[in-house]
Amino acid sequence: MTGTEDGRRVVTTPAARQAIAALAARGGPVMFVLSGGCCGGTAPMCFRQGEFITGAGDLLLAEIGRCPFYVDVRLYQAWGEPVLTLDVEPGFPEGFSLPAGDGMHFVVRGQPAQCPAPGSEGPASRA
C-alpha cells in the first residue's frame, strides 16, 4: 500500500476539514464512501456515520478526525491505489450525499501511485 511520506492515503484540504467540522457540529460525525460508475461516479459520498453499511470489501482508507473514509477495495486497486485529496467545490452533492455546505459538494482528486505496465511494455510505447 502506498501513501504520503507520513503514510496517509487521504489528504484533506483546509476547506474540506472546515466543511466536515461544520457538518459534525450540526448533526454528529460523518463518514465518506468513494463511489464509482455511472453519472456521479468518482465522488466521495458523505453520510451521517453509520448510514452506509460497510462490508468486508470496503477498505478503511483513512480516519479524518473521527470520520472514516472507505473505498471498495477492488475499485481502489483498479485505480492503482492513489493518494487521494479530499476537497470541496461548488456543485450538487452526488446521489444521496450530504452537501459540503451551501451549494458545495465534496470531491476527490488523486494522482496515481505506481501503475504497473503489462509485460515489459511501457505505457506510451507504440504510438
Place this chain on the structure above:
Amino acid sequence: MRYTPPGQPGSIVSVQTHYENFIGGKWLPPASGKYRVDLSPATAAPICEVPHSSPEDVEHALDAAHAAAPAWGEASAAHRAEVLNAVADAIEAHREELAVAESWENGKPVRETLAADIPLAADHFRYFAAAARARESTTTEIDSQTIAYHFHEPLGVVGQIIPFNFPLLMAAWKLAPALAAGNASVLKPASPTPWSILKLAEVIGEILPPGVLNIVNGPGGEIGKALATSPRIAKVAFTGETVTGRLIMQYAAQNIIPVTLELGGKSPNIFFADVMTADDEFLDKAVEGLVLYAFNKGEVCTCPSRALIQESMYDEFMARCLDRIAAIRQGDPMDTETMIGPQVSAQQLEKVSSYVDIGRAEGAEVLTGGHRAHMEGEFADGYFYEPTVLKGHNKMRVFQEEIFGPVLAVTTFSDEAEALSIANDTLYGLGAGVWTRDGSQAFRMGRAIKAGRVWINCYHQYPAGAAFGGYKVSGIGRETHQMMLDHYSQTKNLLVSYDPKAMGFF
C-alpha cells in the same frame, strides 16, 4: 438549422420563471417554499427555478400515488395500453419542443434528441403498451384435477430515481414498464436536469389519471433518501453510481422490497483486424463505431470508452478514426449541425478534466484533445471539453473508471484471447462492442464478454425489445424489454383443486 433556445423570443419552447412539483395531476409548490436555479450547461445562464423539495413533498406524492394505484392497477390492459399509446402520440406530437428543452438543459446536441431521445421515449411507451396487452398469465396442470393459475398483479406504488444523461429517455425506460404493469410512480429527476421532465409532464400529465405519475424535484440526500427509505413504496429503481446503488439496496433490505439498478460501466469496444480487409461501407461504419465514444459527450453508462484495437491494423485504423474525430463539430446544442455539446455541469467538466490530467500523469499519450474547449460569444462560459483520445494500457486508472465524458482510452491487443482478457478486466459489465467480419468470432466474443449487452458490428443502439442491463457491479435487472414487466409485477398463484375427494390425512 438552429433552434432558438428556450425562453428566448421566437423559441418553440416556453419557459416560466419557476416550476412546481407535479403531484396528483396538479402543479404543487414545495412545502418549504424554496426553489433553486436550473442552469443551461451551454451558457451557464439560468433557465428557470425549480422546487427544492423536502421529505414532506415526497409524502404528498406518495399520498397521490396510493390514491391512484388501485384503479390504475385494476384497469384492463387494453385501457392502460390505450393511455400509454396516447402518451407516445403526445410525445411524438411535441417532439421538437421536448428535444429543444432537453438539449438546452442537458447540453446534448439537438440532432441527438430529435433523432434518438424523443422518438425512442415515445417508442418505449408503445412497446410496453403492446407488451402489456400481449402478456399472458400462465396455468400449470399439476394433475388432472389440480390447476395452478398464475396472475400478474401490479406492485402498487414504486419509487424511480433517474439520471441526468438522458432525462426524458431514462424516465420513459422506467415509467413505461411500471405504468404498463399497473403501478403508480413517484419519480425523482436528477439534480442537474430537473426541468425538461416537467416539460414532459406538461405534455403527458393530463393524459394519465391523476396520481399515476408524480414528479418531485430536490436534493438526493433529502428527497431521494426519503423516497428510497419509505415503507410506502413496493419497489425502487435507480440509475446512477455504485455507492448510491448499494445504499438503495440497503434501504430496500429494511423494507424487504425489490430493486432494479443500473450502475454504469467501462465498456470495451473491440476492433479486429479484418475490419480493414476492405475499404468499404463496413469499415466506415466501424470507424464511426469507435467515434461513438463522443455520443452524448460521453455521458452514457455504456459509453464505449475503452477501444481495443488489433495491433496489426492499429496505425492505419486509428489514423482514420482520428480524422473522423477531428471533424466533430462542437458547440451550440441548438444547431442541428452540432455533434457534441457541453458536459452537463461544471462539476462534470471538472471531473473529466481531472481524469485527463490523471491519464497524463500515468503516462498515457494524448492522441487528440485533452483540454477544455473554448467557445465564442454566448457559449464562452459553457462546460465544453474537447473530444479526447488517450493511448495507454488497461491497468491505467483512465481505463478502469467511468469518466463520463468524451474521453476514449485506447490500447492494442495481439489476438482474440488477449482481447477477451482485456475486455473482461474491469469491475463493470454493462456494455461492449465487437467489430469483425468473422461471424463465428463475433459469436464467440459476444458470449464470452461478461457484459449484459454486447453490440456486434454496431453500437449505441437502444431499441425497445432488446434487453439492457448489467453483469458484475453494473447492476440488477433488464430494462427496455418485456421482462421488465416482471420486475414491476407481483405473482398471484391460485392453486385450485377440482377434486371432490378429501386428501385423507385426517
